[in-house]
Amino acid sequence: MKSDENWDWSSFWIETLKQLRDNTTEQEWVMWLSSLTYNSGSENSIKINVPSSFYRDQVSQRYGSVLAETLENICGKRLNIEFFVDGSQIKSKAEISSETQDAEENHPKKSARAMESTGFETKRSVSSHSQLNPDYTFESFVIGDNNSFAANAAYAISKNPGTAYNPCLFYGGVGLGKTHLIQSIGHSVRNDNSDLKIVYVTAESFTNEFLDMLGKKKMHQFKNKYRSVDVLLIDDIHFLQNKEGTQEELFHTFNALYESKKQIVFTCDRPVSELKNLTDRLRSRFERGLNVDLRPPDLETRQAILIKKMEARRVSISPEVIELICKNITSNVRDLESALLKLVAYSELVHKDVSIDIAKEQLKDHFTDTIQINISVDLIQKIVSDYFNVSTADLKSKKRTKAVTLPRQIAMYILRELTEYSTTEIGYEFGGRDHTTVMHACQRIESRMKTDSTLEPTINNLIRTVKDDIKS
Ligand code: ADP
Ligand code: MG
Numbered sequence: 340m341k342s343d344e345n346w347d348w349s350s351f352w353i354e355t356l357k358q359l360r361d362n363t364t365e366q367e368w369v370m371w372l373s374s375l376t377y378n379s380g381s382e383n384s385i386k387i388n389v390p391s392s393f394y395r396d397q398v399s400q401r402y403g404s405v406l407a408e409t410l411e412n413i414c415g416k417r418l419n420i421e422f423f424v425d426g427s428q429i430k431s432k433a434e435i436s437s438e439t440q441d442a443e444e445n446h447p448k449k450s451a452r453a454m455e456s457t458g459f460e461t462k463r464s465v466s467s468h469s470q471l472n473p474d475y476t477f478e479s480f481v482i483g484d485n486n487s488f489a490a491n492a493a494y495a496i497s498k499n500p501g502t503a504y505n506p507c508l509f510y511g512g513v514g515l516g517k518t519h520l521i522q523s524i525g526h527s528v529r530n531d532n533s534d535l536k537i538v539y540v541t542a543e544s545f546t547n548e549f550l551d552m553l554g555k556k557k558m559h560q561f562k563n564k565y566r567s568v569d570v571l572l573i574d575d576i577h578f579l580q581n582k583e584g585t586q587e588e589l590f591h592t593f594n595a596l597y598e599s600k601k602q603i604v605f606t607c608d609r610p611v612s613e614l615k616n617l618t619d620r621l622r623s624r625f626e627r628g629l630n631v632d633l634r635p636p637d638l639e640t641r642q643a644i645l646i647k648k649m650e651a652r653r654v655s656i657s658p659e660v661i662e663l664i665c666k667n668i669t670s671n672v673r674d675l676e677s678a679l680l681k682l683v684a685y686s687e688l689v690h691k692d693v694s695i696d697i698a699k700e701q702l703k704d705h706f707t708d709t710i711q712i713n714i715s716v717d718l719i720q721k722i723v724s725d726y727f728n729v730s731t732a733d734l735k736s737k738k739r740t741k742a743v744t745l746p747r748q749i750a751m752y753i754l755r756e757l758t759e760y761s762t763t764e765i766g767y768e769f770g771g772r773d774h775t776t777v778m779h780a781c782q783r784i785e786s787r788m789k790t791d792s793t794l795e796p797t798i799n800n801l802i803r804t805v806k807d808d809i810k811s
Contacts, residue, residue: 553584664682753805762774
């Protein structure tokens with residue numbers, strides 16, 4: 340269809356979106372509506388760009404009638420809305436296979452749109468930094484209720500390193516986006532100010548480098564490197580537990596940077612209060628600034644994440660299959676993504692579209708809910724006691740010290756959550772306790788979760804560890 344200059348419905352379209360924005364959640368807006376742009380109009384119809392056929396199907400199904408009605412109210416005429424898949428944004432499979440160049444270079448428009456739709460300001464240049472994964476940027480990070488505090492803090496830090504939130508620590512279980520977020524800070528700082536020295540390092544590499552330099556008697560070099568950075572990003576500091584020498588060095592690095600108002604950001608798989616074998620003074624440094632948790636995403640956010648991943652790879656899987664994945668994989672984004680990738684690989688190798696049945700068959704090992712029966716009491720007791728550094732014998736003992744009571748209650752709670760065991764059976768496994776003790780423990784944990792914001796992430800983390808363990 341050729342654009343007709345006489346029919347410019349664009350201002351009506353803008354008003355339509357504005358009204359819908361006022362009447363939908365931020366999440367819906369970001370996910371579905373913000374990327375619909377005006378293309379052209381004719382007497383009786385309006386053509387709207389959508390980024391992919393997946394979007395077209397979803398948007399017309401979910402919002403087709405409300406869009407048409409709102410538009411009619413505004414322009415006084417019923418217009419037929421045509422969705423046009425904008426090929427400059429997302430390419431077809433055929434195009435992808437004949438293509439080898441870098442995605443960002445070819446799709447500046449797309450990356451900018453993705454960024455706008457996350458609510459972050461856009462800048463088109465793409466930073467490169469040897470330690471940073473180019474995919475881990477704010478543009479590709481989907482914001483939901485589970486992570487908006489963390490994402491906004493990260494973004495604010497990147498815009499004003501060393502000032503507002505310094506230091507900052509993001510914590511949460513495996514695969515919830517800690518690395519993605521901390522690296523996004525690096526990219527964004529780099530984009531805004533390429534003169535600043537940014538170092539991203541995992542706590543493990545930091546440790547290895549420290550030991551290596553110490554062995555080679557090149558500590559001055561190590562100190563020079565880390566004490567001259569403007570933005571220091573250290574991932575996975577839980578690795579530092581028990582590493583006293585490295586803790587000591589990090590403590591001094593921290594002080595040097597902090598005093599000269601350099602930005603420091605950490606990530607950790609649990610709240611700092613639960614780290615063991617950490618010197619008090621380093622612990623107090625970690626706790627000094629802002630500590631924010633990342634939680635597992637809700638269903639809508641999980642869908643938004645997969646859609647964004649599909650766009651980044653320029654592949655397409657049907658909405659029903661996406662929904663199937665998102666309903667069955669609830670705890671962790673990494674698992675969500677690997678399920679998607681498996682189906683994409685299947686479809687590419689077998690040259691077949693992925694139906695619901697194929698997806699169910701291919702992903703049966705990814706969907707853990709059906710294998711709950713295999714979870715044993717021993718496994719949960721072991722994982723919980725390892726995490727809290729108590730023995731399983733203590734969990735089953737009559738001891739009622741604080742150090743044992745909480746882990747015991749958590750283990751009981753997780754057993755109730757993940758297995759079919761009755762409270763009587765569970766009580767029996769904990770040194771022959773009464774079923775009312777188990778019920779009481781579960782109630783205690785539930786009410787404590789409401790007041791102690793660190794508890795739920797900890798429990799989710801433990802549940803994930805249990806599930807990961809049975810999968811492997
Ligand atoms: P963590 O460091 O917490 O274990 P990662 O940052 O490695 O987790 O995230 C695991 C995967 O999930 C990565 O591929 C990351 O891009 C993706 N991911 C996690 N959260 C999000 C999100 N909110 N939006 C987009 N991708 C996400
Ligand atoms: Mg990580």
